[in-house]
Amino acid sequence: MKWAGGKTQLLETIHNSLPKDIYESKFTYVEPFVGSGAVLFSMINNFSTLDRVVINDINSDSINCYFTIKDNVTHLISELKELEFKYYTFKDKPEDRKEFYYLKRSEFNSRNCDIIIQSSLFIFLNRTCFNGLYRVNRNNNFNVPIGSYVTPQICDSKNLFFCK
Ligand SMILES: C[S@@+](CC[C@H](N)C(=O)[O-])C[C@H]1O[C@@H](n2cnc3c(N)ncnc32)[C@H](O)[C@@H]1O
Structure with missing residues (x-):
């Protein structure tokens, strides 16, 4: 990350x-x-x-992600692979890519997803947002805009298995 x-x-x-x-x-x-x-x-x-x-960390999104890697790394990887595949599909369609990013950001901010999806979105946003920043507003909504990396690595399976 x-x-x-x-x-x-x-x-x-x-x-x-x-x-x-x-x-x-x-x-x-x-x-x-x-x-x-x-x-x-x-x-x-x-x-x-x-x-x-x-x-320990005060950032519960990050700590939940550590738990997901420890307990459900295989499922997490399959979610990340799907996000990566879709993100790359929009490589030459910036408007569609942008729409996809903001849709996933809203999904993350709804905080209604299970911990595995939430963690996959956390990693996805970290890899695709502007400069890999983590910034939330006072309502704990992640508000970093899309970044400009063309093919960011969203799913690093080897590293995730190592972290487990
Ligand atoms: C600069 S990062 C830590 C870098 C890290 N130790 C490394 O190895 O690269 C600082 C972290 O401290 C966390 N943090 C800030 N205030 C905290 C607090 N009061 N209690 C727990 N974690 C806190 C932040 O969420 C952030 O993830």
């Missing part, structure tokens, strides 16, 4: 600041502001002594 304030660029600095004995015994990693998990996944990738993780 694209996420404002993501710490990908700072991973080396963060790793260099970790306690030196971190390789020696099992530990629990607690990430209270997980966002899109740049630090979390680099911890999982780099420390075989990591025994358990505890994550």
